[in-house]
Amino acid sequence: EAGVVQSPRYKIIEKKQPVAFWCNPISGHNTLYWYRQNLGQGPELLIRYENEEAVDDSQLPKDRFSAERLKGVDSTLKIQPAELGDSAVYLCASSTGRGLPEAFFGQGTRLTVV
């Protein structure tokens, strides 16, 4: 069974530029999460999807961040424009959504904003 796939693995951009991250969850997993992990800290939830619906986006900075999960499978997280403080690892995770919160994580995208 393939795990959660994220791309790209690394991204370096200049501030004020846009950037997008892509995630393909484990097949059959209805729940998809985007987390941000700052250096030396634990991951923090940005948004959670149940199928194609964003059910928890309270921590997503909506002025510059957006996300979508078309057809309830793949998901894209976008930042526009990026700021220096957005440098972090962006982690995607998925779970079955059938009553158990166990989440499986991708390898993450390390974003560096210069």
Added chain:
Amino acid sequence: AQSVTQLDSQVPVFEEAPVELRCNYSSSVSVYLFWYVQYPNQGLQLLLKYLSGSTLVESINGFEAEFNKSQTSFHLRKPSVHISDTAEYFCAVSSNDYKLSFGAGTTVTVRA
């Protein structure tokens, strides 16, 4: 809302020695508890979980954790560590909202 406190940010340990990583959580409702491990430049891998039933849970590579409801703790232990156990370990808690809240992590460095 729940929060997680990992009491040790760095734990150096010699090979074949025991290790304990401490985790305390705060939550007003029933919780699910997890330990994740993160190797350098990798994503998080689930190490073990407590969902219900026996309060002592074990992983396939020798780690164990015990859920203590009265002390709101979920400490992780291994009786004898290997060099390959060098990694960062995250404790996480979730309740009925399926939101995983993570601690700040504990870096374990195993030395020969």
